Amino acid sequence: MYDYKVNEDWYHLSRYNDHPQFISTNRHIMQGMLDLKMCQWVASNNSLVGISEVIQHDPYEILIANNGYQIKRVNVNRGVVKIVNLDQDISKLVIQSDENKQIHWEVKYEHQL
Template identity: 50%
Template sequence: MIFNIYDFWNNGLVGLINGGDHFEQQLRPGEIRMMSVHAKENHPQFIATNRHIMQGYLDLKDCIWNSKKKTLKGVSDVIKDDTYKVIIATNGYQISTCNVSAGKYKVKMIEGNSGIAELIINTTKNATVNWEVKFK
């Protein structure tokens, strides 16, 4: 099995690692790291959020892939005036469109991290936001 490893503090994909491989990081003095580890799927998938070091555990209420519609849909608790990011491994798909139920949004690929996108949501009040990213 292959895993996506995402570095919360450095906002980037560390890479893909085989489940049987050894993973090691060198830390600078005073540095900490927090990694999310998700088994790589054969379709787009959520791998982290920027809300908390738990990377989605507290704020991401739901996330489902619909293979017929080629959509990744989720529900996130977003805090007013604080940029919220959902990190998505596109896994070979391309983003087509996006929609959110509240606030303003944009989707962008993270430079230097091939196949990793950010869905960025900003609201003017605390909100539970339904979001959907369509792929082709």
């Protein structure tokens, strides 16, 4: 299980999977429950895919546990995305948009290390 400190008062606990998985977002104390509309691992494509509600001009952050996989590339259907590696196994997607929209995102991975 991951025990990732989100801030000084709140934690998010997730069951460990043997593939990359969503941890949380920066949008709400509920850490993605309101803004993350869909997130799933697509094993046939080695991809973590999702749909998020993004607010214009406000960086939207998604924390991901890579669980031994290495990120190959990140795609969004609109806006701009960058990846920030927080440590060896935790990465943060940062999505920026010029409008309030649902953003479809995909993190494509290399085979497991």
